Each structure stands twice: as structure tokens, then as C-alpha cells.
Amino acid sequence: MPRELWKGNEAIAESAVRAGLGAYFGYPITPQTEILEYLSRRMPELGRAFVQAESELGAINMVYGAACTGARVMSSSSSPGVSLMMEGLSYIAGTEIPAVLVNVMRGGPGLGNIAPAQSDYNQAVRGGGHGDYPRIVLAPASVQEAIDLMALSFDLAEKYRMIAMMILDGSVGQMMEPAEMPALQEPHRREFDWATNGAMNRERRILSSIYLDPHDEEKTNLRLLKNWKNVQANEVRYKEYFLDDAKYVIVGFGTAGRVALSAVREARALGIKVGLLRPITVSPFPYEALDQLTGQVEAFLVTEMNMGQMLDDVLLTVRGRVPVEFYGRPGGVVPFHDEILDEIHRLASGPLAVSTDPRDSWLARMYSNLKVTAQ
């Protein structure tokens, strides 16, 4: 396939189609509406199902029902819409069926705004819906990566009978980049041994998230965790930049990660030994890779477009062995690479102390730099 210029949201939609998407259910919300709009034309053209539901609740529960048949199905939304889907996601998790959801994140909380943000990391990675359930979360930083991870989401969801969520911010959704599409596949409808797709000539199957006996529910919970351990052992993905001789390492995912790459390149040109670890799967998180780096580096800098959410995963791994610093731009602000370069200079001019919460000094810097004024 030749390289073409693709807009992030449309690329995600086409990639899902090519991966054999059988049905899409969604409800419009900026900045992901192009996914829905694109599929509203493309899916019927191929004789596949497209439904604009009456609400996000409707959409996710249609995904729940359709996923039970073993078909490849998905929905997409943006932050406030994804919040509305959380109940349905919990039911899908409890039923142990594969489903794919894309969240093109925007500034929040509440109605917030439509600007790019990474503020739903915790919601995506740690839960959001009620109950105790793991889920796979992928965070693309470019249009090509979004295409590749869209297809991977379906494979992983089916392999582990689990929710696979792709989180990206509005800027990846709106950006155009050259990218290559995979070949078009027919809709998948594999003969899974759990799918409720008509019981002609076989035993009836029941899919449900109800376990009235707590001991059955406990067994189910433990099964979910055991399954998750397989995911953690086999599906961690990340990208390394300039890490071989790095004294300082930036950790950032998605757009915050790629903005950091520009800063790292400039700092390297100035002779500062800095590298970048960009998690691609934020759940399972690359704990091991980070743990190994901890023995090598003098300090970490976590950059995010939020108030420090992935930061907790980094702190959990580093466990006070070296200083971890934080730089975030929440609320829908995308940092310029100059800001991260300033942070690299600050790290390199040391000395830094291990602190309990790197947000404290970051907050003080934010106020003193007059990037924000106190209300």
C-alpha cells in the first residue's frame, strides 16, 4: 500500500474497517466526530452495520450485545461521552467478552473544552467503571501508530476476551500525517467457544456478568487477574529514543511523548545526555523497562497533558531510588517543546532531591512562571 496523507480520526476509522470491523455504534462528540462521520458512509458502502445510537449509553450497550456474538465491534467517543459509557464497560468486563473503544480525549473535567488533553489516563488505566477489572489501554502518538494500534486492539481484545481501549488526544485525531493502511479484511466472525451466535445443534451458552454467589464472583475476579498476568507478561509495548547513554530520561505517552522527542533532540545537540521512553501500552505499563532504566539514570522527568496521572505509575516503579520530576500542561494546553527543553536544562543543572510528590514543585513553578495566575 502506498503512503497517503491521513487525518488521525479518519485513519482510525478506515483502519478499523480494514481490520474487519463488523459493526460500529456511536454518538457524535468533538473532537472524534470524524470517526463516526467517516464510518457512516464507509460501513454501509461495504454492507456492514453502522448505528448512530440515541446516546452514549445506547452505543456502549449495543457494543455489549453485538460483542456477545463474536463479531468485531467498536465504539468511539471523547471524554464526557466516555464517562457516560463506564457502566456498560464494567458489564462488558464482567462478561469477559472482547470490545474495542476509542477515546479521543479533550480538556476536562466536566464539559471542559474540545482542546487536546490526556486527562482520562486514570479513568482508562485504573478503571472508571465499577468493580475490579483490568483492561488493555493503547496510546498512539502518530497517525501511523493509531492505524497499527487500531488493528492490534481487536486482536488483543479477542485474544484475552478483554476490553481494549485506545486513548489519544484531539491533536492526533485532527492531525494529518503520511501513513500506510493495511489490506482490507472481511468482517471477522470467528467461531469462539463462548459466543452466543445461535444454539442450533449445540449446547446453549449464557453470557452474563451476574454471579450471585460471592464465591463465584471471587473466582471470576481471580480469573480476570490471572488472565491479566498473561497480558502483562506478553503485551507490553514502548518505544525508546536515545536511551543507551542517557543520564536523564523523559517518560511521556502520546502527544506529550512526541513533543518531548523534539526537546530531547535539541538537548542532545547541546550535548545533554537525555533520552525518552514513550509507553505505547499504558496498560500494561512498561514497569520492567522503567525499572531497568532506574539503575542507569540520574533522574526522570515525566511529561503529560494532565496534572500527573501516569506519574503515579512511574513513582510506583522508581520507588524513591532516583529523583522523579514532573512537567504537565492540563486543561487542553499542548506544551511547546521549548518548555520541556527548559525542564531538561533544569534537570541537567541539578542537584535534585527525591520528593514524595513531584507535583508540589511543579505547581510552584507553574505559579511563579506566571503561566497561570492564582484566582
Next chain:
Amino acid sequence: MQKEIIIAGFGGQGVLFGGQVLAYAAMDNGLDVTWIPSYGPEMRGGTANCTVVIADHEIGSPLVKNPPLAIALNLPSFDKYEETLAPGGTLIVNQSMVDRAPKRTDIHVIMVPCNEIAEEIGDRKLLNMVAVGALLTALPEIKVEDVEKALEGHLPARHKHLLPKNYEALKRGFEQAQREWDKVPAEFSEQ
């Protein structure tokens, strides 16, 4: 190599398409490229802008604070990007829509009457192509022929009859900017 370009103007001046044409030309030249619009309420009128980054390596940030290259198609964009342009950078200004001279002396400001040139060619909507043509005088990585090929390769079939006038707009913009560069003292024009 990495170059960042911001194109800004009113909605309807072809700001976003102007950037896309550059992105296509860069891609066809085998370069990596990002194109990102300002999106939101401003799409429904008011100012619009897009940022194009071209590079021969994996591109980090798709946005830039101080671009080395920019096109300002109206006065608000001239005001904004004259201020933020990187020192030594080049700002192409649509002279037809501004009523003041540049203030900064550490950047190159190339004034091109894009509206008038487009009207002479016979279609005012071509003003973005005039400006893109002018920009190419400061962007040696992309040639006028590259943009022509990009237009031919990526313009929807129903617009193909507009190609000759688009080519003319590119060429006229390039030549007009070239004449402006000739007025710049030699020691100052080195880039």
C-alpha cells in the same frame, strides 16, 4: 533537517488547503511531514491557521512556538506571527490585506499582493497558491514543480480543470517573492 511553517488567515482564504498542498509535496519528496489545523469554533469564521512540519527524521512536536517560516494572509495574522517568528525567519505577507510596514528588522518580511495577483489570473480563491508559491523562495526542500505534481496527484478529479490556473498562481507568487528578495541587501539575504 526540519522546517516548521505556519499558514494563517481568515476562514475561507484557503489556509488549510495551502498547508495540505505543502504536506503532499513534502510526502511525495520522501520527507516526513505533519499538518495540524487549529480546530474549534474558529473553523466557523474568524482566523484559521495550520502548522506544517517537514523533516527527514521522525517528527516530534507537530506544533511550534517560534516558526522559521510563516504565511500571513490577513492583518491579525501579520500582527501575531511577526511577533512570534524565529529570528532570521521569513514571513510572507499578503500585502493586499495589510496597511502597515513590518516592525521587526531581524526577520525577512516578503510582501506579496496575493489578492491582486489571484484576480489577475482570474480567480480570487487562488490567493493561497500565490502565497505558497512565494513561500517556496524560502523553502529550498520543496520546488514549485513538486507542488504542481502534488496538486495533480491529490486534487479531487472534479477540480482537475483548475490545475493550469493553480500552476500559474504558484509561479506568479514565486516570481513576485523572488523580485522582493532581489531588493534585500546581499549580506542580509543569506539564510
